[in-house]
Amino acid sequence: MQNPASGGPLLITSTIAIAVLFAQTDSGSSVLSFLFPILIMGGLFYVLLILPQRRRRKKAEQMRSAIGIGDDVRTIGGILGTVVDEDEKTFTIDVGGSTMKIIKGAVSERTGPDVASDDA
Numbered sequence: 001m002q003n004p005a006s007g008g009p010l011l012i013t014s015t016i017a018i019a020v021l022f023a024q025t026d027s028g029s030s031v032l033s034f035l036f037p038i039l040i041m042g043g044l045f046y047v048l049l050i051l052p053q054r055r056r057r058k059k060a061e062q063m064r065s066a067i068g069i070g071d072d073v074r075t076i077g078g079i080l081g082t083v084v085d086e087d088e089k090t091f092t093i094d095v096g097g098s099t100m101k102i103i104k105g106a107v108s109e110r111t112g113p114d115v116a117s118d119d120a
Contacts, residue, residue: 064104067091072112075102080111 016038067073071083073093081093081100092101 063110064107067104067107067110071110073107074109074111075106076108077106 067083067086069083069086072080073083073091074080075093079093079095079100079102081095083091084094084099085092090101090103091107092099
């Protein structure tokens, strides 16, 4: 059995059980009473999980589109390098004298002294 805070099957089952109890107590608006907790859970799911993920993805795409030749980058694998060439979907980075071709999505951040910190 999973922890209810993890959002597993137990949480969904308990939400449905609460909705059924509401539906049984009030016969006049049973459909609304049944759907209300489910709609609330759906709204919370959207606000707490989907919106932040969209914001992170959009911010990462903007960062990758702003990278140009000469910028220092770090990949998701931890490799540090300098961009020496750019194609439609790839970067070629210089890593200590050798070059490496990587997919643009593999760049996790732009590094270097000219990059402003987000901590401020």
